[in-house]
Amino acid sequence: MGVESQFLAEYDPTAYPSVAVTVDVVVLTIRDGALSVLLVERAEHPYQGRLALPGGFVRDETLDEAARRELAEETGLRPGEDALARVHLEQLRSYGDPGRDPRMRVISVAYLGFAPSLPDPQAGGDAAKAAWFPVETVRDLAFDHGLVLADGLERARAKLEYSPLATAFLGPEFTIAELRAVYAAVWGEQLHAGNFHRKVLSVPGFVESTGETTTRGGERGGPRARLYRTGDAVLLHPALLRPTREEQVR
Amino acid sequence: MGVESQFLAEYDPTAYPSVAVTVDVVVLTIRDGALSVLLVERAEHPYQGRLALPGGFVRDETLDEAARRELAEETGLRPGEDALARVHLEQLRSYGDPGRDPRMRVISVAYLGFAPSLPDPQAGGDAAKAAWFPVETVRDLAFDHGLVLADGLERARAKLEYSPLATAFLGPEFTIAELRAVYAAVWGEQLHAGNFHRKVLSVPGFVESTGETTTRGGERGGPRARLYRTGDAVLLHPALLRPTREEQVR
DNA sequence: ATAATAGTGTCTTTTAGACAATATGCG
DNA sequence: CGCATATTGTCTAAAAGACACTATTAT
Structure with missing residues (x-):
């Protein structure tokens, strides 16, 4: 018995109806100080006209x-482009409840991305209208994408605690204040400037100095800030924990 | 245009060949003090005779x-059985490289399970030979299951730090020493008894006292130990961190 | 000049971890 | 009895967090 036919014998199409596999991407960025997510307006049924996460079939x-x-297609960035290469992408989790897509059984493998400031998406070719939306304003997404987004946000918030990925939201050089603004936007909390500063510099390998400073101070005054780039740490130790959430423990 | 036909128009079978979706399960337990994983011997090609994670097609x-x-089928436990209900199961991640299964495109959604001591698996019905193997002795698994197991182990080790899931390896009542043995087995490190004891009791909601003690002391002497059950915490705060691994930070 | 901000200093509280001490109960 | 173990105590070091202070620069 050949491998193929043997497999097909095991694979009873009645018991296992055909399944489609897609990827959906939760790409986050910081725009005007607000944590924002890339969404597309659906051109077709189901959920026509509703906002959804960018995604599509796995080839x-x-x-x-x-x-x-999918990220490249929806942002209109060229595959070779530097900005695209700087987006951190990692698998989030998979969603496969029967009925999550009314057309057929669809298993979606969701990804989470951290992007630096990107140009406004160009509806490149067949891509539907795509735009960045502050996550606080997002509601009523298509399919189960509201759940996917919520899971992505929680992962992002947790990830900033023990990984240096906050720097993925910034350019190659940044100030400690800019880094603090990332944490504040993702966690939705103000952080104490002095303690944050000392803490970041005390974690081995989180950031390294470039020796340079900004060419001018802040918008409303203040000294020039030193510039840093991402260090070689892959884990923050000790971690940068979110302000105590005793309440959420139980 | 109907929803179905419209979908099929988008779904070009040339570009998107048919895909199978499976689940594979990394179930861990503690046996004779060793962290162990449930594996099955493959009866069929490919990888005939090799050990693999239990799994099968999604229905x-x-x-x-x-x-x-799948877990119930491979362990021979009845679906309604109490022991099965006490196994903690959570999604790990998905694996879908083309070629990971030589027969066709297979996307596998892996799950991670923490089980209390279970009876030896009964090769229930069509299930192949299944048995528990100490994770340290496992090698040469079928497919990419070695990678899946490694990812599951890392997740399990990390999870013990900030969640109370170590208690899922134990019965409903346990001593602090038994809990310490779980941490030691999963992390592969000895832990200081005194400090561990105080630490566990200091974390709000991790364990709660039953007011009872064991009926006799340890095998080789010592006082009777107090019994505890799992508390209502879902997150450990402050966390129980692994002994420092500065080396692994970069 | 005024106000905002970068960066540093100081102090208190919490937590981690090393180590010791005491009491209990098995063989 | 002798030893292993449960549990508690003590002390030190590391880290978190509150708060104050100085220097710098935009307006």
Whole structure:
């Protein structure tokens, strides 16, 4: 018995109806100080006209490649472009409840992305209207994308605690104040400037100095700030914990 | 244009060849003090005779249900059984590289389980030989299951730090020493008894006293230990961090 | 000049971890 | 009895967090 026919014998199409696999991407960025997510307006049924996460079917490629391809298509960035390469992408989790898509059984592998400031999306080719939306204003997404977004936000908030990925929201050089603004936007909390500053510099490998400073002070005054780039740490130790949330413990 | 036909128009079978979706389960338990994983011997090609994670095709059910069903089938536990209900199961991540299964494109949604001591698996019905193996002895798994297992172990180790899930490896009542043995087995490190004891009791909601003690002391002497059950915390705060691994930070 | 901000200093509280001490109960 | 173990005590170091202070620069 050949491998193929044997497999098909095990694979009873009645018991296992055909399944589609898609990737959906939660790409986050900071725009005007607000944590924002890339959404597209659906052109077709179901959920026509509703906002949804960018995504599409997986082709003959890895899941990671599918996620990056979808991201490129929806942002209108060229695959080789530097800005695209600087987006951090990681798998979030998969969603496969029967009925989550009314058309057929669809398993969606969701990805989470952290992007530096990007140009406004160009509705490149077949892509529907895409735009950045502050996450606080988002509601009534298509499919179960509201749940996916919520899971992505929680992952992002947790990730900033123990990984240096906050720097993925910034350019190659940044000030401690800019880094603090990322944490404030993602966590939705103000952070104490002095303590944050000392803490960041005390974590080995989080950031390294460039030796340079900004060419001018802040908008409303203040000294020039030193510039840093991302260090070589992959884990923050000790971690930068969110302000105590005793309430959320139980 | 109907919803179905419209979908099919978008879904070009050339560009998107048919895909199978499976669940694979990394179930961990503590046996004789060693962290162990449930594996099955493959009866069929490919990888005939090799050990693999238990798993199978997703039917008309949620992914979570599929994982619990596969777990029940491979352990021989009845679906309604109490022991099965006490197994903690959570989604790990998905694996979908083209070529990871030589027969066709297979996307596998992996689950991670924490089980209390279970009876030896009964090769229930069509299930292949299943048994528990100490994770340290495992090698050469079928497919990419070695990678899946490694990811599951890392998740389990991290999870013990900030969640009370270590108690899922134990019965409903346990001593602090038993809990410490779980941490030692999963992390592969000895922990200081005195400091561990005080730390566990200091974390709000981690464990609560039953007021009872064991009926006799340890095998080789010592006083009777107090018994505890799992508390109502879902997050440990402050967390129980692994002994410093400065080395692994970069 | 005024106000805002970068960066540093100081102090208190919490937590981690090393180590010791005491009491209990098995063989 | 002798030893292993449960539990508690003590002390030190690391880290978190509150708050104050100085220097710098935009307006």
